[in-house]
Amino acid sequence: MHALHRGLIGATTALAATVPMAAGVSAHATVKLDDPSALFEPCYQSVTVSNDGAFAVAFTVRAENSEPYSTEWTSYFGRSEARTLDAGDVGVGEYAPVHVEAVAAFGSPFRSRDFAFCRNGRTKLIEAKGTAANPWFEDR
Incomplete structure (x- = not known):
């Protein structure tokens, strides 16, 4: 036996x-479990929404942990304009998952995929596209 x-x-x-x-x-592939950044690549410190659409747009950066946190919404801004928010203003710690919520004036809301926040100076880009009748957002 x-x-x-x-x-x-x-x-x-x-x-x-x-x-x-x-x-x-x-x-030889390894993941360092003692390095949280290895699990959340890429991570970003700020978010820029660039409005390439024919409508006004506003957005916020949001985290939903045990309590939801979010930055203040930007004011609506028009075509060929952009706004940037620091995800650190959300009030969550390093490598916490956050996402962007945006809305086109008279349009549908948008929610980006989750990404990690970290204080590294990198900026995530989201582009607003389309028309007021058919707005969409491209999560870059």
């Missing part, structure tokens, strides 16, 4: 050693 058990453990170990290569994953 012990020989069978040792044989199964050896076969399982050998199989586990080949799985990363079979899946196309390098045996």
Whole structure:
């Protein structure tokens, strides 16, 4: 019985050693779990919404943890204008998930994909496009 058990453990170990290569994953690929930034790449400090659409737009940066936090909404701004908000003003810690909520005047609301906040000076770009009858946002 012990020989069978040792044989199964050896076969399982050998199989586990080949799985990363079979899946196309390098045996040298590692993720540092003590480095939160490795789990949330890329992360951004601020968000710019550029209005390339034929309508007015306003936006906020929001985090929804146990309590929702958000920056003040920008005032509506028109075509060929842009506004930037520092996601640090949301009041959450480093690497917290945040997103952008935007609204076109007389249009549908938009919510970006979540991204991580970190104080690194990088700026996330979102472009407002379309017309007042058909507005959309492109999350870059």
